[in-house]
Amino acid sequence: xxxxxxxxxxxxxxxxxxxxxxxxxxxxxxxxxxxxxxxxxxxxxxxxxxxxxxxxxxxxxxxxxxxxxxxxxxxxxxxxxxxxxxxxxxxxxxxxxxxxxxxxxxxxxxxxxxxxxxxxxxxxxxxxxxxxxxxxxxxxxxxxxxxxxxxxxxxxxxxxxxxxxxxxxxxxxxxxxxxxxxxxxxxxxxxxxxxxxxxxxxxxxxxxxxxxxxxxxxxxxxxxxxxxxxxxxxxxxxxxxxxxxxxxxxxxxxxxxxxxxxxxxxxxxxxxxxxxxxxxxxxxxxxxxxxxxxxxxxxxxxxxxxxxxxxxxxxxxxxxxx
Amino acid sequence: xxxxxxxxxxxxxxxxxxxxxxxxxxxxxxxxxxxxxxxxxxxxxxxxxxxxxxxxxxxxxxxxxxxxxxxxxxxxxxxxxxxxxxxxxxxxxxxxxxxxxxxxxxxxxxxxxxxxxxxxxxxxxxxxxxxxxxxxxxxxxxxxxxxxxxxxxxxxxxxxxxxxxxxxxxxxxxxxxxxxxxxxxxxxxxxxxxxxxxxxxxxxxxxxxxxxxxxxxxxxxxxxxxxxxxxxxxxxxxxxxxxxxxxxxxxxxxxxxxxxxxxxxxxxxxxxxxxxxxxxxxxxxxxxxxxxxxxxxxxxxxxxxxxxxxxxxxxxxxxxxxxxxxxxxxxxxxxxxxxxxxxxxxxxxxxxxxxxxxxxxxxxxxxxxxxxxxxxxxxxxxxxxxxxxxxxxxxxxxxxxxxxxxxxxxxxxxxxxxxxxxxxxxxxxxxxxxxxxxxxxxxxxxxxxxxxxxxxxxxxxxxxxxxxxxxxxxxxxxxxxxx
Numbered sequence: 001x002x003x004x005x006x007x008x009x010x011x012x013x014x015x016x017x018x019x020x021x022x023x024x025x026x027x028x029x030x031x032x033x034x035x036x037x038x039x040x041x042x043x044x045x046x047x048x049x050x051x052x053x054x055x056x057x058x059x060x061x062x063x064x065x066x067x068x069x070x071x072x073x074x075x076x077x078x079x080x081x082x083x084x085x086x087x088x089x090x091x092x093x094x095x096x097x098x099x100x101x102x103x104x105x106x107x108x109x110x111x112x113x114x115x116x117x118x119x120x121x122x123x124x125x126x127x128x129x130x131x132x133x134x135x136x137x138x139x140x141x142x143x144x145x146x147x148x149x150x151x152x153x154x155x156x157x158x159x160x161x162x163x164x165x166x167x168x169x170x171x172x173x174x175x176x177x178x179x180x181x182x183x184x185x186x187x188x189x190x191x192x193x194x195x196x197x198x199x200x201x202x203x204x205x206x207x208x209x210x211x212x213x214x215x216x217x218x219x220x221x222x223x224x225x226x227x228x229x230x231x232x233x234x235x236x237x238x239x240x241x242x243x244x245x246x247x248x249x250x251x252x253x254x255x256x257x258x259x260x261x262x263x264x265x266x267x268x269x270x271x272x273x274x275x276x277x278x279x280x281x282x283x284x285x286x287x288x289x290x291x292x293x294x295x296x297x298x299x300x301x302x303x304x305x306x307x308x309x310x311x312x313x314x315x316x317x318x319x320x321x322x
Numbered sequence: 323x324x325x326x327x328x329x330x331x332x333x334x335x336x337x338x339x340x341x342x343x344x345x346x347x348x349x350x351x352x353x354x355x356x357x358x359x360x361x362x363x364x365x366x367x368x369x370x371x372x373x374x375x376x377x378x379x380x381x382x383x384x385x386x387x388x389x390x391x392x393x394x395x396x397x398x399x400x401x402x403x404x405x406x407x408x409x410x411x412x413x414x415x416x417x418x419x420x421x422x423x424x425x426x427x428x429x430x431x432x433x434x435x436x437x438x439x440x441x442x443x444x445x446x447x448x449x450x451x452x453x454x455x456x457x458x459x460x461x462x463x464x465x466x467x468x469x470x471x472x473x474x475x476x477x478x479x480x481x482x483x484x485x486x487x488x489x490x491x492x493x494x495x496x497x498x499x500x501x502x503x504x505x506x507x508x509x510x511x512x513x514x515x516x517x518x519x520x521x522x523x524x525x526x527x528x529x530x531x532x533x534x535x536x537x538x539x540x541x542x543x544x545x546x547x548x549x550x551x552x553x554x555x556x557x558x559x560x561x562x563x564x565x566x567x568x569x570x571x572x573x574x575x576x577x578x579x580x581x582x583x584x585x586x587x588x589x590x591x592x593x594x595x596x597x598x599x600x601x602x603x604x605x606x607x608x609x610x611x612x613x614x615x616x617x618x619x620x621x622x623x624x625x626x627x628x629x630x631x632x633x634x635x636x637x638x639x640x641x642x643x644x645x646x647x648x649x650x651x652x653x654x655x656x657x658x659x660x661x662x663x664x665x666x667x668x669x670x671x672x673x674x675x676x677x678x679x680x681x682x683x684x685x686x687x688x689x690x691x692x693x694x695x696x697x698x699x700x701x702x703x704x705x706x707x708x709x710x711x712x713x714x715x716x717x718x719x720x721x722x723x724x725x726x727x728x729x730x731x732x733x734x735x736x737x738x739x740x741x742x743x744x745x746x747x748x749x750x751x752x753x754x755x756x757x758x759x760x761x762x763x764x765x766x767x768x769x770x771x772x773x774x775x776x777x778x779x780x781x782x783x784x785x786x787x788x789x790x791x792x793x794x795x796x797x798x799x800x801x802x803x804x805x
Contacts, residue, residue, distance in 0.1 A: 001591050002578050003748060096554050110380045117467030136655070260592045311591040 001155040004115070005097055007312035009156050012093035012101075013147075013163035016109070019086045021171040023133040025050060025211050026073060026083075030129065036200055041182050042070040050178040053081050065126060074129070075120035083136065084120045087113045102150040105143060106129035112139040157224045159311075161255045166304055169248035169292040173210055174296050176235050180289040185227065205231045211244045229283045236281060237295075245296065246276045252303070265306040272299035325365070325749050325752040332751050336482050336739040338403050349406045350800050352517050357401065357749075358614070361460045369744055371510045372400045372532065381502045383787055384557040396499060397792035399743045401508055403754065403774045407521070407800045413476070413484050414758075414768040416668030419658060421472050421760045424489060428468040430791055431644060432458050442660045443653055447677065450728040452698050453492075453643035455606060457613055457626060461639070464537040468639040468764050471530070471601075473497070476756045477671070478739035485671045485736060487755065489654070491638060491646035493603045497759045499525060499793055500773040509717075509797040519772035521798040526759070530601075533763035534569075537635040538598040545598035547571045548588065550579070552604050552620045556649035559790065562603050564576045576604070581624030586634045599635045600625075606640050621687035648731045649675055652792035654770055676727040685732040688721065689716045689725075692732040694723065707783065738783055741794065743776060753777045755785050771796035 029047050036042060045064045048054040053072070056079060061068050076082045080089075091113040098106050115135060123132040144164070151157050183201060193318045209215040212235060221238065222230045238244040242251075253269045256262045275296055282288045328344035339350040346354035353355035359367070373395070381396040384582050405413075430437050431454075438444045448454055473494025475487040508515060531547065538545030553575050566573035578588050579597065589595035602609065608618040610625040628634045644650065652673040655666045674681040674692070685692060694706040706719040723730045740751035759773030775785035776792040783790040 002572055002574060003589050003591055004575065004578055005572070006591050092554075096563075098380075099564045100571050103567075106380060107378050111378055114377070314589070 001159075003314055005100055005156065005307075008093040008097045009100065010159045010163040010307070010312060012090050012097065012109075013160040013260055014167045015090035015093065016140055016143055016166045017167035018148050018171070019090060019112075019221065020082055020137055021167070022051065022073065022081075022083050022086065023136040023140070024213065025175070026070065027130065027133045027137070028207050028210045030036065030070075030126065031210075032204065035203060037262050038176045040200065042200075042204055046178055046182065047073060049181070050174050052174070053079065070129065071124045074124060074132075075100050076244045084116055087116050093171055097156075097219050100156050102146060104150060108139060108143055108146065112136065155259070158255055158259060162252060162307065165248040165255065166251040166300060166307075168253075169245045170297065172235055172243055172245050172248070173300070175211045176232055177290065177293045177297075179205065179228075180232070180283070180286050183286075201228075202226055209235070213242060214241060217241050229281070232281050232283050232289065233250055236276060246273070249273050249276060259311070261310055265303065265310055268299070268303045268306045272303060275299060325360070327354055327358060327749075330742060330749055330751070332740060335737055335751065336478055337751060338405070338478070338739055338741040338754065339401075340742065343471060347404070350404045353402065353404060353423060354388070354513060356514060356517075357525075364714060365744065368400055368510045369792065373400055373507050375506045375509050376502075379502065379505070380560075381499070381506075382560055383499075384559065388760070396502070396508060397778065397787065397790075398503060399752075399776055399792055401742055401744055401749070402507055402511075402514075402739045402795040402797045403682050403756075405736075405771060406797055407798055408688055409484075410770065410798045412667060414770075416484075416486075416666070417474055417760045417768050418762075418766045419664060419667055420468065420474065420486065420489065420654060420663065421762050421766065423654065423658040423661050424472070424491065425467050425469055425762060428639075428642055428645050429463075429656045430465045430661075431758040432461055432468075432641060437657070437660055439558070440660070440737050442656055447649055447653075447728075448644070450677075450701050451644055451647055453606070453641070453647055455641035455644070457737065458639070458641035460697045461641075463639050464635060465764065467537070468642040469638075469645065470533050470537070470637040471527055471763070472551075472760045473757050473772075474760065475670075476758065477736050478756075478762050480737045482739075484668060484756075485508070485653075486668050487671055487736070488648060488651060489646060493558075493605060493638070494757070494759065495558040495561050495603075496773040496775075497769070497779045498564040500759075500769065500771070501526060501564075503773070503793060503795040505543075518797065518799050523770055526769055527565060529761055529767045530565065531569045531571070531595045533767070534599045534601055534635075534637055534767075535636065536763035538634065540598050540636060542598070547599040547601065548579075548597055550576070550577075550600050550602040550604055552608070555710050556603070558603065565601070576618075576620045576622050579622040579625070580627050581622060584624070584631045584633055586622070586625065586628050597634060599637065601637050606643060609636075609640060646754070648695055649677060650697075651727065652731065667723075669731045674732045676723050676730040682727055685730075686720055689720060691734065692768045693731045693735050694719050694730055696729055697731060698729075706737070708732075733782075738777075741774070741776070743778070743792075743794075746795075750780065752780070752792075753785070754794065770798045775794055 033044065044066050047069055048057050055074055060297045072079055074083050076254065076265050077084055079085060091109050094101060094106055094109045119132055123129045147157065148159050183204060205228060207216060209231055214235060216232050222234060224230060239246055241247055249269060249272055256266055327340055327346065330343055332339055332340060337347055339354060342349050375731050376395050376398060382393045383396060384393055403732055425504055427437065431716045438445045454675040469491040471494060473490040473496060477487050478484055481594045508593045534547045535545050548571055549562050549566040551559060551573055573586065574588055580589065586597040587643050590598055604620050607614045610621045610623060611618045612623050613626040629636050654673055655670055656665045658664055669670055674685050676682045690708050692708045696704045706715065738753040738755060741754050743752045754774050754776050756774050757771045774794040774796045775784055776794055777785045778790060778792045
């Protein structure tokens with residue numbers, strides 16, 4: 001497998017997974033925010049925080065209302081993290097690896113892109129928004145199935161899998177991060193009114209679970225009422241739930257086994273696994289949890305760089321060390 | 323928009339499907355009857371289905387424009403063009419004969435040069451050829467074949483006879499569209515495949531792979547064959563990717579390849595891996611910055627060294643373009659007689675070489691009747707369509723010819739045959755040509771049919787997709803009435 005092709009498959013897969021996650025995030029938060037009173041600490045701006053796009057958004061927008069945020073995250077072609085841009089990039093990477101991926105996968109990606117390109121602008125309103133987002137989530141899930149069921153489980157497939165695991169782990173940490181930053185003590189601003197959110201806390205943690213498709217599985221696994229500690233522990237450390245950070249890292253480790261020259265990447269994954277596996281997550285202090293998650297995100301970033309330098313752009317890695 | 327063939331006016335041209343209003347040709351009777359049986363809505367539905375299929379299959383080509391490169395959907399007309407099997411057999415034999423002679427010629431030119439010594443081919447033409455590569459002199463490629471893949475353009479004149487208009491021996495494109503056109507037709511007119519026995523075209527990628535594998539320097543069962551593309555911004559990228567996929571080989575860009583010890587390797591996740599055969603879709607001059615254009619970022623430094631050593635095979639071989647020159651084209655019938663001792667089975671379009679003073683005078687005096695073409699352009703650029711051109715335009719060309727006579731040839735205007743195209747208001751005739759693809763390795767093989775290109779504007783002769791041309795599926799069917 002050519003390094004360049006591996007790189008394109010890797011990014012195609014990350015962008016597809018990101019599209020699905022983003023679509024789910026927008027769906028869940030739309031539902032949640034319809035239920036919350038205006039002025040709650042969780043608001044449309046939370047979507048910008050989770051996606052890490054607050055700074056860029058503020059450069060071009062004064063008002064952080066539903067319409068502006070949704071348009072930005074859904075249909076803004078200039079913002080590289082919007083659903084539209086993410087699908088453009090997924091499609092471009094798929095288009096340049098057409099000879100590798102199953103033909104139906106390319107057709108599906110191309111089709112999904114065309115649908116979003118043609119309707120994202122019209123889908124900012126609540127009604128059509130839900131339809132479009134459902135379609136995106138469904139298409140991405142179909143694609144995951146297509147790769148699993150119609151592509152030989154060769155090196156190319158491995159990179160698609162690796163990328164998905166990394167992207168999922170990354171997104172889950174972001175979702176937990178947003179919850180911890182907004183809901184847990186000692187992150188509440190001095191002049192804030194914590195009481196305003198509290199009655200809804202339960203609802204919000206449920207939404208956080210839903211953002212990771214985790215609500216139902218969580219309920220089966222945790223008998224207690226929905227509470228911060230159990231939710232955070234489940235999303236970070238559950239070994240069986242496919243979007244938990246621990247599960248993603250385990251998958252990653254497994255997927256790396258058949259690849260050549262994998263020692264450095266395996267070492268980095270082991271480092272991240274130690275951090276996730278060994279700790280009893282402290283949800284009493286929002287600050288401590290935030291720091292913990294920051295460190296975890298950095299470890300995930302390190303794994304990505306190791307993959308890049310080992311397989312995707314080996315030449316650049318060599319140049320850098322010379 | 324219901325089709326009534328009695329109202330279809332061919333305007334005196336040879337029409338591929340309809341011999342005179344209301345009378346389809348023998349092999350087109352079932353098709354014509356079927357189309358006439360469809361209601362206006364049904365026809366529109368089929369047309370829309372074809373457009374949708376092309377969109378979702380992502381069959382596209384790239385147009386270069388000032389506003390950047392645009393990926394455009396492939397223009398396609400749903401009514402197939404039909405050629406009878408009997409006529410095709412003769413045409414196919416003529417194409418194979420032609421490529422065999424062209425390969426003898428290229429090999430001779432870079433080696434013994436017998437054809438020049440025997441005064442059958444003028445040396446002067448060669449000396450001024452843009453596509454002659456000094457670097458290739460003395461090279462002995464496997465099987466003595468230089469042009470493994472050839473796309474020849476055929477036109478049918480008013481008499482119904484096929485003529486060869488040109489041979490494309492450098493990096494001919496279009497074959498993927500031939501294959502995709504058939505796929506689309508099967509989706510939108512599946513009923514017709516019940517009544518017609520149409521020669522399948524799907525064998526091409528397998529034949530291409532065999533042709534390429536046959537020239538591998540290492541005698542392996544599965545030599546490492548790759549397709550070398552200039553990259554995603556090339557207008558034919560779709561095709562490069564398509565062929566790599568169909569053959570199950572790697573699609574590489576120049577930066578994926580590296581030459582060490584005069585051997586070619588590709589960079590893989592396992593490290594460097596040896597390459598045996600490169601189907602290159604990059605022009606000669608961009609292949610190797612060590613030898614040709616130094617600023618080429620598309621090529622591979624050292625590639626020519628590896629090829630000259632015989633450590634890697636290139637298809638088509640560098641320098642094969644020497645025979646892809648419209649001035650050399652005029653001599654192909656002589657080559658067939660000289661190398662093969664046979665009479666040409668397929669005629670050339672009569673060609674005047676502006677290099678020859680007598681012929682040049684004739685051209686300059688008859689500019690209003692002739693088509694003038696630069697010898698090295700492709701894509702229909704830089705031409706003068708004498709009968710339609712303004713006086714000023716003709717004067718400009720007279721100047722160009724006098725300044726650089728070797729660069730021009732002239733041909734009488736061939737009244738290209740027509741075929742019905744489904745438009746907004748029904749069927750109308752449009753001019754078409756045909757590009758079959760010929761492969762030569764250990765064996766020779768011709769696509770059954772080829773890519774039919776259509777000038778989508780009424781009366782226009784310009785069929786190039788880069789200039790708004792369209793295409794049709796091409797059927798070779800037996801003369802009996804279908805199945």
